[in-house]
Amino acid sequence: xxxxxxxxxxxxxxxxxxxxxxxxxxxxxxxxxxxxxxxxxxxxxxxxxxxxxxxxxxxxxxxxxxxxxxxxxxxxxxxxxxxxxxxxxxxxxxxxxxxxxxxxxxxxxxxxxxxxxxxxxxxxxxxxxxxxxxxxxxxxxxxxxxxxxxxxxxxxxxxxxxxxxxxxxxxxxxxxxxxxxxxxxxxxxxxxxxxxxxxxxxxxxxxxxxxxxxxxxxxxxxxxxxxxxxxxxxxxxxxxxxxxxxxxxxxxxxxxxxxxxxxxxxxxxxxxxxxxxxxxxxxxxxxxxxxxxxxxxxxxxxxxxxxxxxxxxxxxxxxxxxxxxxxxxxxxxxxxxxxxxxxxxxxxxx
Amino acid sequence: xxxxxxxxxxxxxxxxxxxxxxxxxxxxxxxxxxxxxxxxxxxxxxxxxxxxxxxxxxxxxxxxxxxxxxxxxxxxxxxxxxxxxxxxxxxxxxxxxxxxxxxxxxxxxxxxxxxxxxxxxxxxxxxxxxxxxxxxxxxxxxxxxxxxxxxxxxxxxxxxxxxxxxxxxxxxxxxxxxxxxxxxxx
Numbered sequence: 439x440x441x442x443x444x445x446x447x448x449x450x451x452x453x454x455x456x457x458x459x460x461x462x463x464x465x466x467x468x469x470x471x472x473x474x475x476x477x478x479x480x481x482x483x484x485x486x487x488x489x490x491x492x493x494x495x496x497x498x499x500x501x502x503x504x505x506x507x508x509x510x511x512x513x514x515x516x517x518x519x520x521x522x523x524x525x526x527x528x529x530x531x532x533x534x535x536x537x538x539x540x541x542x543x544x545x546x547x548x549x550x551x552x553x554x555x556x557x558x559x560x561x562x563x564x565x566x567x568x569x570x571x572x573x574x575x576x577x578x579x580x581x582x583x584x585x586x587x588x589x590x591x592x593x594x595x596x597x598x599x600x601x602x603x604x605x606x607x608x609x610x611x612x613x614x615x616x617x618x619x620x621x622x623x624x625x626x627x628x629x630x631x632x633x634x635x636x637x638x639x640x641x642x643x644x645x646x647x648x649x650x651x652x653x654x655x656x657x658x659x660x661x662x663x664x665x666x667x668x669x670x671x672x673x674x675x676x677x678x679x680x681x682x683x684x685x686x687x688x689x690x691x692x693x694x695x696x697x698x699x700x701x702x703x704x705x706x707x708x709x710x711x712x713x714x715x716x717x718x719x720x721x722x723x724x725x726x727x728x729x730x731x732x733x734x735x736x737x738x739x740x741x742x743x744x745x746x747x748x749x750x751x752x753x754x755x756x757x758x759x760x761x762x763x764x765x766x767x768x769x770x771x772x773x774x775x776x777x778x779x780x781x782x783x784x785x786x787x788x
Numbered sequence: 789x790x791x792x793x794x795x796x797x798x799x800x801x802x803x804x805x806x807x808x809x810x811x812x813x814x815x816x817x818x819x820x821x822x823x824x825x826x827x828x829x830x831x832x833x834x835x836x837x838x839x840x841x842x843x844x845x846x847x848x849x850x851x852x853x854x855x856x857x858x859x860x861x862x863x864x865x866x867x868x869x870x871x872x873x874x875x876x877x878x879x880x881x882x883x884x885x886x887x888x889x890x891x892x893x894x895x896x897x898x899x900x901x902x903x904x905x906x907x908x909x910x911x912x913x914x915x916x917x918x919x920x921x922x923x924x925x926x927x928x929x930x931x932x933x934x935x936x937x938x939x940x941x942x943x944x945x946x947x948x949x950x951x952x953x954x955x956x957x958x959x960x961x962x963x964x965x966x967x968x969x970x971x972x973x974x
Contacts, residue, residue, distance in 0.1 A: 458820050465853055465860075479858065495815035505855035552815045560811070569809060 442533045443657040443664035444785065446474035447753035447760075449647040452614030452741030454550050456644040460489070460499050464506035464546050464646045471648035472542065476660045479508055482650075483538025485515040486529045488522035488545035489745050492557050503546060514538075521545065521710075522647060522749030523771030523781045530670055533653040540656075544648035547745035554642055554744070561774055563678055574775050575639055579631035581684040581776040582715040586633060588685035591718060593633050597621035599714040600637040600739060607736030612750075614641050615740040638714040638739075645743030647750050658788070665759040665767070665785040669697035672771075672781035679776050690723035690770070690780035697782040699724050699768055704784075706731040706758045707768040708751035712738045716777055720770065724782065734758070748772065752783050759787040822852045823948055830952035833932050835869040837905055838862075848905040849948035870903035871930035873956075874964045876972040878914065878922050896922055899974050900956055908972050909947045915955035925963035928956040 448470035456463055472479055485507055489500050500517045507513065516532075518524045522545025529541035549557075555573040562568045585591065598621050607616035619637070627635040657664035673689035673696075675682050682688075694700070707730055711717035717732065717739075726732070733739075735754040738747045748771020755769035765787045773779040819827065826849040829836050838850035838861035845856060848869050853860045878898035883891035896919055899908040914922060915931055931954045946953075 455818070457818050458822075462820060462822070462852055469858065492813075495813065495817070505851070505853075508855065508858035510856045550816075551818065552813060556813055564809065565807065569807075 440534050440536060440653050441666055442530050442651055442653045443661070443666045444649055444752070444756045445477075445652050445657050445661035445664050446471050446650045447647070447756050448474060448649075449612055449746075449750055449753060450645045451612035452641070452743060453644045454614065454642060456548050456550065459502075460494060460496070460546050460548055460646075461502050461506050463548070463644070464503055464544060464648075467646045468506045468542070468544050468648045471544070471650055475650040475652075477540055477650065477652070482540050482542045483514065484529060484532045484541040485509075485513055486518065486525040486532070486541065486543050487515070488518045488520050488525035488749065489547060490519055492552070492560060493554075493744055494548040494551045503544075507542065507544070521745050521747065521771050521773055521781075523710075523752055523769070523783070524672065524748075524773070526649060526651070526749060526752060526783070527670055527672060527781060529651050530667055533651060539653045541651040542648065543651060543749065544646065545746045545749050546646040547743050548644045549642050549744045550644050558775070566678070566680075575634065576631050577679065577775045578639070578713045578716075579634045580679075581719075582633050582638070582713065584684040585715045585719055589718070591715075594621055594625060595718065596633070596638050596714040597624040597635075599711075599717050600624050600635075603714075603733060603736045603739040604637070606734055607740040610735045610740075613736045613740045614643050616736065634713060634715075640712040640738055640742030641740070643741050643743040643747075645741070645746045645750075647743075647746045647753055649749065649753055649756070661760070663760045663763075663787055665756040665787060667783060668786045669699070669701075669784040670782070671696035672779065674774075674779040675777075677774075677778070679778070682776070684776055685719070687719050687723040687777045687780060690720055690772075690777060690782065693780045693782040694724040697784050699726075699782060699784055702766060704730050704768050705764045705766055706734060706755070707770065708733055708735060708737065708754040708758075709768075709770045710738045710748045710751045710772045712742050712747070712772070714739060716772070719777065720780075723780075724768065724770070726768075748781060752785070755783070755785050759785055763787075822850055826850060826948060827950060827952070830949065833871070835871055835902065837867050837869050838865045839867045841865055845906045846904060847907060848902060848909065867904060869905050871932075871953075872959065873900045873902035873905070873928060874968060875899070875914070875922060875924060875926040875928060876901050876908050876969040877924065877974055880919050880922075894919060898922070898928075898956065899972065900928060901969060901972055908974060909949060910974065911947060912949070912953070913955035914957070916957045923963060924969055925966065927959045927961050927964065929959045931955050931957050
C-alpha cells in the first residue's frame with residue numbers, strides 16, 4: 439500500500455439556519471484547507487466530495503458546490519452521496535493508483551432547511567419502514583432500548599456520555615452545543631423518545647469541512663506533523679433493521695478489525711456517535727477500553743452536520759496528532775439508521 | 789381492463805403489484821445575503837453584477853466569488869448591467885397537465901446574454917413573440933414586473949431574478965452576429 443497522510447483540515451464549525459448558499463458556505467472552508475497545506479491548488483490531482491441534495495432540497499447542489507474548488511481548467515473529481523468520510527476513503531483509494539499525489543476532500547450539508555425526521559425516513563426501505571415514516575430518532579430509541587436491555591447499562595450511563603460530550607465541547611469553538619451540566623441535571627429532562635432525552639440526541643446542524651491528503655514523502659515537506667492513514671475500512675449491516683441485533687454493531691467491529699484498531703494502543707478516538715448510546719455500542723465494537731479518550735471535541739452529540747460529521751471526526755483525530763502531539767488516533771464515521779454503516783480510520787504520527 | 793391492471797381496490801384478493809407512496813417534504817428556502825442585495829437592486833429596476841478583479845469576467849447575479857480564479861468579489865467589484873440583451877438559446881415548451889401545472893399554451897424560455905454580462909441567465913420567459921420567429925442573436929429587453937406587485941424581487945428562483953422581470957420581449961434592430969453568442973451554448 440502507498441502511504442497516504444492527512445496534512446491539513448478545515449471546518450466551518452457547527453452552525454444552524456445558514457443563509458449563504460451551500461457553495462458560499464464551502465468556499466472559505468475549502469480555501470482554508472488548501473492554504474494550510476501550502477500546496478498550490480493546481481497540484482491537486484483528485485477532488486472528492488460528499489453531500490446529499492435531499493437535506494437542503496436543492497437538486498444537483500453537489501455540482502454547484504464544485505465552484506468552491508476552482509474547477510477550471512477542468513479537474514478530475516468525484517462525488518459520493520455519503521458523509522465526507524467516504525469521500526476521503528475514495529480519495530485514499532484514488533491515491534493508491536500512484537499517478538496523482540495530492541487529493542482534496544470536502545463535504546457540506548444544510549440540514550436546517552428541511553425536517554430531518556421526515557427527510558431521513560427516505561433512507562429506509564420503501565416497503566416496510568418508509569410507509570410507517572419511521573424517523574431516525576425513533577429508530578435510535580429502539581436501538582438504545584435494545585442496548586440497555588442487553589448490556590444492563592442504565593439511562594444514567596447515557597447521561598454520563600451526554601454530560602461529558604457537552605463539557606468537552608466547552609473547549610471546542612466549532613461545537614454547536616456546550617455546557618457544564620451533570621448527569622443528574624440531564625436526567626431531569628423529559629424524553630424525546632424513550633429512553634432518549636434531548637441531550638442524548640444530536641442538534642440539527644449545518645456545516646462544511648475539507649481536508650488535503652498527500653501520498654508519500656511529500657507530506658513531510660508540507661506538514662510538520664502529518665497524520666498517516668495506517669488503516670481504513672468501511673462495512674455495512676443489512677438495510678432492514680429488523681434482521682439486525684441492534685444492541686451491537688457488527689459492521690463497526692469488522693471495519694475496526696480490518697483497519698487494525700487493535701494492533702497497537704489507541705490514545706484517542708473521535709466517534710460519530712450521534713446518539714449517546716451509540717458511543718457505548720461503538721466503544722465495544724471498536725474494542726476501546728477506558729484508557730482511550732473519547733471525543734475530546736465533544737463529538738457528533740454536540741455538533742452533527744449531516745454528511746460532514748464523519749469527515750470532521752477524522753479531521754479532529756488528525757488535529758490530535760498534528761496539533762496535540764498524540765501518536766495514534768482513530769476517526770470513525772457512520773451512515774444510515776442505527777449505525778447501519780461504519781467507517782473506521784486509524785491515524786498515526788511519525 | 790386487463791387482468792394485469794386489476795388492483796386491490798377492485799379485488800381485495802388480487803396480488804399487490806404497485807404501492808403508492810405519496811411523499812411531501814417541506815423546505816425553508818433561504819435567500820442568501822448576496823441574493824437579497826441583488827433583489828433590492830431589482831426592485832429599483834437595476835441589474836448589478838460582480839466583475840472578477842483577476843480575470844474580468846462579469847457574473848450576474850453576483851456570487852461573491854469568481855469560481856474560475858477562486859478569488860472573492862465584493863461591492864468594490866460591482867458593475868451595472870443593461871436590461872437589454874440577446875437570445876443565445878431557447879426552448880419551446882408544450883405544457884403537460886400534471887398536477888399543479890397552470891400553463892395551457894405553448895411558451896418559450898430562453899437564455900439571455902445581457903449587455904455587460906459574461907454569462908447568460910437561463911429560463912427567462914419570452915413574451916409578445918411568435919414562437920416560430922425566435923432566433924439566436926435576437927435582441928430583447930426586460931419587461932419589468934408591475935410596481936403594484938409587492939412580492940416582486942430577486943430570490944433563488946429564476947436564476948436569481950425571482951419574479952422581478954415578467955419576461956423579455958423583442959426589440960427593434962438587426963440581430964447580433966454569431967460572434968456575439970458563439971461561446972454560449974446555453
